[in-house]
Amino acid sequence: MTDSPSSAPAAYRVLARKYRPQSFGALIGQDAMVQTLGNAIKRGRLAHAFLMTGVRGVGKTSTARLIAKALNCIGVDGQGGPTIDPCGVCEPCMAIAEGRHIDVIEMDAASHTGVDDVREIIEAVRYAAVSARYKIYIIDEVHMLSKNAFNALLKTLEEPPAHVKFLFATTEVNKVPVTVLSRCQRFDLRRISAEKLADHFAAIVAQEGVEAEPAALKIIAQAAEGSARDGLSILDQAIAHAEMAGAEASGEARARVTADQVRDMLGLSDRGAVRRLFGLILSGDTAAVLAMLRDQHDLGVEPLSLIRGLMEIVHAVTAAKAGRRSDDPAQSVEEREALADWASELGFAPLHRLWQLLLKGHEDVVSATMPVEAAEMALLRLMHAASLPDPSELARLLQEGGGVVRAPVLSSAPAPSAAPQANAPATFEAMVDLLWKNKQSAIADEVEHRVRPVRYSAEGELLFQPAAPVGEGFVQKLKGALDQITGLRWIVTIGDGDQGETPQPTLSERAEAEAAAAIAAIRDMPVIKAALETFPDAELIGVDETAKWSASA
Known part of the structure; x- marks a missing residue:
């Protein structure tokens, strides 16, 4: 005995379709747009054309259908008006949800790009809606309409009949003519945060009777890159993968999505x-x-x-x-x-x-x-x-007549240090040079760019103000490096100093000031002045020290 057609199991619907938002409350991550639409409906300030833009899968077409429901809902008793909370059970709501409402026309601009397709719309808008409050045209991927099609639509779009509303959706709003944008109320749908997507997926797997590790849902949410539809497609695949693995491995009745399975499925690295x-x-x-x-x-x-x-x-x-x-x-x-x-x-x-x-x-x-x-x-x-010396270190090595040492500058391991000195360097500049010579590149780089010395002593004291926030533990790391190199117990602190003590510029700030002064001096030279006056578009892009002194001589 065979099953009758009526007893056949219903066709499976993928999660992206099954959990398409049916109310504005189910539309995640777009609170600002929902509030704006709700206020417009309550106050009767409804635009004649709406444009939804955003990346794939954030709810543009779903929003357009929800707006169509909101404008045409008549309530459970059949007496309701436009509302931000459509009932979902009246005939207009159900027909729109199922895509069969005669007064809600959906058109894919990718396959209807020509002026003839738009001309059909222009002709049809003159007639009143058959059974709904508003006749609504939803045009998906509107940016794919041809230039002539856009031009043909402009007049109707600007002054449509009172019973007509246009709802446009696009992923590439930059391709929509400005003349069209200016006639629409625009909503930029935001990417959905990974945290909100993970919570959304957790609710869905609970409804589907599937167990999922929180880490697995986080990985799926991150892989979705802000798109609910992409994330649901990945989740659908992960559940199918988990069902096969679960049946073979443990025989559990409920599928279990694990982080390791998702990584394997997506080819992601741990x-x-x-x-x-x-x-x-x-x-x-x-x-x-x-x-x-x-x-x-x-x-x-x-x-x-x-x-x-x-x-x-x-x-x-x-x-x-x-x-x-x-x-x-x-x-x-x-x-x-x-x-x-x-x-x-x-x-x-x-x-x-x-x-x-x-x-x-x-x-x-x-x-x-x-x-x-x-x-x-x-x-x-x-x-x-990346392990080559910085330009400043390279110049210092060349100036001292030494060779370039190919040391791992990026190494996170402690660098070898020279034998401890009997006392500290005489000046702050000499202290920084000592850090560079002992391969303390990371600390020396930060000192050059962030440390404004207030007080320095050759007995092992440094008081400074940071030019920019320094990392956690920087003071201790600097003190430890100086202790190890010099053999002294340093006192390194951050503070303002006593009265009369003012912070000096950082070494990088001094170098920039010196370079600016050198360029200014070159610009003041008569021959350079004459050249710049003759060629006003010319730029002084660098200063060669040898050329500078020979020219000034």
């Missing part, structure tokens, strides 16, 4: 693995870096994902060094501690070089026919080029 790789890069262990890159590739991690992970770490370290607190819910305690340690050990200059080299490596891997090999070359370039 954040801990990326941190370990970053640590190996800083330590200069070439063989270990290449081996780990190959191991991650064998596990299914894409090389581009690793490069992006390293870029995220460099950005996070730089932001932490600048004093910004991280609010990433996916960051573990261990990750935050590692970022704080690197922020205190690395200078801004090495971090900027790391970022630029990773950015170049990202471009190479994207366009490479052999991504793994391109990633290996990028990491090797990162380790060797």
Whole structure:
């Protein structure tokens, strides 16, 4: 005996369709727009055309359908008017939700781009709605209409009949003519935060009877990049993956989505693995870096994902060094501690070089026919080029007549120090030189750019004011380095000093002032003045010391 057609199971609906918002309350992350629409409906100040813009999957088309419901809802008793909370059970609400309302016309501009399609709309708007309060036209991806189609629509869009409303949706608002934008009330739908998406997904898996680790939902939310639809598609795939794995592994009746399964499914690298790789890069262990890159590739991690992970770490370290607190819910305690340690050990200059080299490596891997090999070359370039001395250190070495030492400037391990001196350097400048000579590059870089000395003593005292926020533990790290190098017990403090003691500029500020003074002096030379008057568009882009003195002689 076969089942009758009526007893056949209903066709499965993907989560992105099943959980499409059916009310403004279910529309996540767009509170400002909902409030504006609610006030407009209550006060009877309804625009004749609305434009929703934003990235994919944030709810543009859903919002357009909700507006259509809000304007045409008649309530449970059939006597209601426009409302920000449509009932969802009256005939107009149900017909609009099912896409069958005769007075709510949806059109995809990608397949109806011509002026003839718009002409049909212009002809139809003259007739009143058949059964609804308003005749509503929803045009998705409106930016794909042709120029002639836009021009044909302008007059009708500016002065449509009172019973007609236009609702436009687009992902590329910059392609919509200004003449159209000026005739619409525009709503910019924001990307949905990863935290809100994770909460939304948690509610959905509960309704679906699925168990999911919070870490797994956070990974899916981050991979969605602010798009609810993308996130639901990934969640759908993760649940299917979990059902197969769960049945084979433990026989549980309920599927369980785990973070490891999601990482495997998406080909994402473990954040801990990326941190370990970053640590190996800083330590200069070439063989270990290449081996780990190959191991991650064998596990299914894409090389581009690793490069992006390293870029995220460099950005996070730089932001932490600048004093910004991280609010990433996916960051573990261990990750935050590692970022704080690197922020205190690395200078801004090495971090900027790391970022630029990773950015170049990202471009190479994207366009490479052999991504793994391109990633290996990028990491090797990162380790060797980033470990070169800073220009200031290179100039100092050349001035002293020494060779360039290829030391791992980026290394997070303590650098070898010279034999302790009997006393402290005579001047603040000599103290900074001593830090550079003893390979304390990160500390020396921060001292040059952030320390304004108030009082300095050759007996081992430094009182200073920070020119910009210094990282946590900076004072202790500076004191420890000076103690180790000089053999003295230093007193390093932050303060204003006594009356009459004023902070001096940082060494970088002094260098900038000297360079500006040198350029000003060059500009005052008669021959340069004459040249600039003759060629007013000319620029003085640099000062060569040898040329300056020979010219002035």
